[in-house]
Every structure is written in C-alpha cells, then in structure tokens.
Amino acid sequence: MVVTMKPILVFCILICLLVPSLALLSSSFSSSPCSNFVFPNDKAFASCTDLPTLNSFLHWTHKPSSRTLEIAYRHTGITSPKWVAWGINPTSPRMVGTQAIVAYQKPDGTMTVYTSPVNGYRTQLQEGELSFPVSDLSASFSNDEIIVFATLEVPDNTFALNHVWQDGPMNGNSLGMHDLFGSHLQSMGTLNLTSGQALASHGGDSNTVLKISHGVLNTVSWGIMMPLGFMAARYLKAVGPSTDPLWFYLHIALQLPGYIIGMAGGATGLLLLLHKSSGIHQPCHMGIGILLFCLGLLQVSALIFRPAKDHKYRYIWNRFHHGIGYTVLLLGFANIWIGFSILKPAVGWVIAYGVIFGAIVLSSVVLEVWKKLTRDGKTDAAQEVTISVNEAGGNTA
Template sequence: MANPSPVRTETRDVYKDSLPPLWSSTSENTQSSFFSFLCFYSVFILKTKPPTLFSSTPMDMAKRSRTILFCFILISLFLLCSAQSCNNYVFASKKVFSACNDLSYLDSFLHWTYDPSSGTAQIAFRHTGIASPRWVAWAINPEGKGMVGSQALVAFQKSDGTMSVYTSPVTGYRTQLQKGDLSFGVSDLSATYSNNEIVVFATLELPKNTTTVNQVWQNGPVLNDSPGTHDLSGANVQSMTTLNLLSGQSATTGTANSKIRSKYIHGVLNAISWGIMMPLGVVIARYVSVFESADPAWFYLHVTCQTSAYIIGVVGWVTGLVLRNKSPGIQHTAHRTIGILLFSLATLQVLSLRLRPKKDHRYRLYWNIYHRSVGYTVIILSILNVFKGFDILNPDDKWKKAYIGIIAALGIVVACLEVYTWILVVRRKKSSGDENSPNGMKGTVGV
C-alpha cells in the first residue's frame, strides 16, 4: 500500500489575500463571488490545499475528489434554491407581472400587477402538483379573514379535458362553490392546465387605493365534474393570509419562504447524496477496484464518496423531519416510509464497518454478502425515493430530466464497465490460472 502523504497544516492565512469578498457591490457579480467563497472555504473545512491537476498518491486523489464533491454540492444547492422562486417563472402566454408571492401552503403562487389609482389588479394564481382531478380556488375576503364571505375564482379540468373557470361567492362553510357574481368586478377570466399545474388568470376591479387584501386559497377533489369537499385539516385550513398589493408582503411571507426553501434544500441534499453519490460510490467499489493500478486509491474514493453521501443524506433526512413537523395534515406516506428505511439501512451499513472481519476470516464471506445486499437495496430505494420526491416537489421539468440524464449516463458507464471487467478478469484467469470468478475478485461491491 502506498504511504499516505503527510497532512498539510497550513492555516487559513495562507490564502488570505486570495479570498474573494462574500458579496460584491453589484447583483451581477454576487453569485460568482459567493460561489468562489464557498469553494475556498470548502478547502479550509477539509484542511487541504486547492487540488492540483495531477496527484501522485492515493491520499491526494481522495482529498482532491472530496474537495470537488464538496464544492459541487454547495454550488448546486445554491443554484437550485435560488432558481426555485416565483420570480423566475415564465408563463406559456409570455405574460409578465410586476410582483409575485410564494404562498405558504398547498404548493401555490400568486402573481399580480396592481394599479392603485384605478384599483385594477391583473392576477395569475398558480397551483402546482395536481396529479389527479382537483379543483383550485383563490379568493379575496372583503369582510374579514377566513373562508366565509370570500369572493372566489374557481377552476378545474372537466372529464372531457376542457377547463371550467368561474366566480363563486362563499356564503357559508357548507358551500358547493356554485357560480355567482362577486362583490367586485371580474374580467378576462380564464384558466389553463399543463404539467400538473392549474393557472387562473383574471382582472379584478377593486376599490381605488386599496392596499391590503385578505386572501384565501384552496383545493379539493372533483367529483362528476363538480367541486367536492376539501380536506378539513392541515394545510387546507391554514391557507389564508393578508397581502399588501403594493409591497408584496404578507403576514406569513417569512414563514412561507422559509418553508419553501426548506423543501428545496431537502430535495437537493437527498438527490445529490442518496440519488447520485451513493450509486457512484458503488460503481467505484465494484469496477475501479478491478484495476490493480487503482489500489488502494479506489478504497479511499469509495469511503470518501459513501461517507460524504451518508452525512449529507442525514442532513437531508433531518430537514424532512422538520418539514413534517411544519406541515401537519400533509401526508406523503410512501416517501416518508422509504426515507426512514433508507436512513436505517445506511446507518446499519456504517455501524457494520466496525464488525467487518479480516479478509481471511471465515465469516468474511457472509459479511460481504450482507454488505452488498444492503448496499444494492439502498441504491434501488434511493433512486425510487428521489423520483417520488420530484412528484411531491414538482420542480421545473429540467431538474427531473437532468437527474434522469445523470442516472442514465451512470447506467451506461456501468454496462460498459461490466463487460470490460469481465473480459479483463477472464484474461487474467487464463494467464495466471486463477480459478476465482469475476464476482469473487477485486471489483465487487464492498470494502
């Protein structure tokens, strides 16, 4: 085994002059400066210099890969979280609104342009994540907060594929959302359904110089092309707030934005750790280890990749628990169950390393079987749960397509390496008389 390179002990002062400012004076340079800041400080956290292009020792290779992975995670996290906002949404009709609000519950968003002198408000209400027939509604309550007295815009897709959109004054808790005129004028009312998202457009004629409104939004099942009763717990009884049409602030904006950020942080952390790094670590252990020149570098890479994935995955798992506590009444049973099972199996894998027998121990074979079986199970469940997370979070299609592309590319690499390593091992058997099968040699899952 190659001797590991000595641990470098330089302090942060070595790079003091090269550190970029955290924030630049212009918004155009803010993100690039922040990315540089993250990369430099990831180096300090990992107690190593910025990686060089070539390394001569396995430990240098491990440190370099660890630094690159850490930078990639932080930058991806920042990019995705900053990208997922109502400000970045582009309507298919190319309509542009001057303000928007990420509503705190029910995966909803409000866009609007308001002229206080005339009281005219052009609005677009978006509700995402609609996988089954459901109605959506957005309303203003001129009389107070809550459902009763609200003036609603209702929309849903009928069984023939056409959209039904109309106005409905809500006069009681047992409303059937019947059609009716509102207490203020409504024009240009329309609705669209695409990519599991309903968008309601309208122009409202509010009293002049109105600045603050009480808004309510809701969803529920569609039964026989008519709105059914919505849930009476959880997010469905919390979806209301006061909105300032001029400033864009609402009574729950801070909470809403925090919750939305937590959702995307949860998704990014788990997609990268469980969905990408874990499978990559298995590929390293199974295929890279076959090459004699990669020993023991493959071991360091495998351990670094899997350990990093586990740590990041645990953080993502904890954010999921926090989101669960913040969202009473919202049930994602399958996603949550798989997540708990993943955490349990991965933790078991980590703990079992302390009990790993030596290579020549009679129980090593059984430990290898256990380690590989649990490892493959974790990979399958990880990828499955990432896709369930996409269905729940309903981000832009490009993120799901990007993940599919990564997994597909990894699958192609695995197929090519599987063929190549079998050929390589068969040749070795012929030349050396080794009777071990390919799966019994170096290159199998496990360490």
C-alpha cells in the first residue's frame, strides 16, 4: 500500500504543534515572574520587580500614612551555602553607606537574619543598628531560595529610595567576600515608591537588554528557524515531485534569515564579551557559537557553490551539506541550553522554549515515521509492479 500526503497536511502538522508554543513563548516574555509568585500564608505586596542581576526579586508595599515600607527580598538559585543581603542607601546608589539586611542558612539548617550598616568597602557585614527602625525581620529558605521579610520606617514625603542587593559565599558560619566583577558590581538601583517601579543604575539596564537580546536572537535563529528550515527540506521533499522547488524555496526562506538573525545574536554576544562589567566569560559557549557561525556560513554558501543536479560530484556535495546540517542542528540546540544555564532567565522563558523544542522533536518524529512508511510503501509498490511485469513476460513466453 502506498502512503501519500499532500504538502498542506505537512504544514498543518507544523502549525498545530508550533503556533501554541510560540504563543506561550510570547506570553512568557510579556509577563513578570515576580507577579506570579505566591508567598506562604497568602502574604501579598502591592508592587514587585524582577531585579536585573543576581537572580533577585523585590516585593514591597509602601504605606505613607504609617511611614512604613514592607518588603520581601527573594534570592533564587542558591545551590551552595551563600549569604544574601538587601538594603537602602539614604545618600546614593552604592554599597558604602547602605543600611543592609543580611540572611543566610547555618550548617544546621536554621536561618540567621540581622541588620548591618555598611561603613566601608572591607566590611565583614557585622551586626549593628541601622539609621532607621526595622521590625518584623525574618527569613526562610526553601526550593533553593532565600526570602527576607522586613518592615522599614521611612521619612515623610519619601518618593524614591536607593537600594542595593548582593550575595557571597559562606565558610561555615563566616561570610566570605562577594565577587568584584560582573553582576556583583551592577546590583544597585532606584526604587520609586510612587510609581511602583525599580530602575537599575550604572549600566545595569544596558547589560540586561544585551543579555536578553542575545538569548532571544540566538534562540529564534538556531533553536527555531534553522530546525524548521531543515524540516521543510527533509519532509516536504519526501512528499514527491509536486513539492519541487517549493521545499527548496521554503528551506532557504527559513534558514537564510535564521542565519542573519544568528549573526545579530553573535554580535550581541561579542558586545557582552567586550563589556567587562557584564560578567559574561564563557569560553565553551563562545567556542560553540563561533563554530556555528562558520558552519552556518558554509551552509548558506550552498546558494552559490551548489553543483548542478547532473554534476558527477553532486552526491559528494549532498553528503557534505547534510552532514554539516545535522551538526549545526545538534550544536545549536546544545548551545541554547548552555546559554540558559549561563544567563539563568526566568523559568517561564525556559519552559516556553522547552515546549517549542519538544514540539519540534515530536513533529520530527511523526514526520520521520510518515517518511519511512511512504518510502516503504513506494518500495512495495515498485516491487509489485516488477513482479507483475516479470510474470506477464513469463506468461507470454
């Protein structure tokens, strides 16, 4: 039995699987993870912001009538002993002068939380009184996340505050020095109590935009458009002569723009590398990216150097082109997940691309099975025709 499938059915499968995934990715970009967080005992805050560095989030409620600011500072991704701190600097957005709240988990599992005025760069974050009253101080640790709760007393007519956050290693019960590069030098900003917004300082916003742009551009390029271009060539071509040259034009229409987008993503990665305060120094990720750029250039060059169909070396070029294509697919997927582990985006972004990745893999499996059934069906039909011809020739003889 010959299995057939029209090109429109292939497109329907891809659209049904991938469009919902792309919608999920879009919604995850537009939503704020901090607003979806549920605190224990249904505690709620009026405002929240995803801080641009150090996997941190700040929730707060400003009550002018009582001159209080209730805050919850969350620091996620804590997989090794670490201290965290958040504080307000009454004079400027910098570390020295910050009135901080420090928290960490002891080796016995209990939490320690206290106040510490930062009076110099070589501070050991010793416990001390702050320049303003603090109450309801507590901290918790669960699911690799420390949450610090506190109520601060702020002066009348306070509309904005300079705030600073930080983390560092623990050596038993002793606090180690935090890193002096990258995100650790960008963890400060301004908290607008009127608008409910938080703005980063000292270039933190530009670095964050670069990181997001780098991740989005490369994910769309190597993780979505390149695989779809591969699928268009492999599975539409298998439908039969009726899709020629449709499959080729669709293949080029997806992969050429995909490569250009990947070049733009590589440029943002280079800017991050050259920007000393970005904290991006990942030789493995960068090496794979450079290799992808070179291999992708070889693939795109097929538009110019591809031999004619009847050329005696066309089969060699086909093997070369297909082999590089498979390599680009595998390295592209691998580098995207490596990039996620480096940038540590909000979990919604990872889940959204995970759904897209799963849809691509699932649709490839379904279409690969269809392709095999189609090929086997054609082979069986050809064999039946051959047998019939032979039998007819024998009967004639």
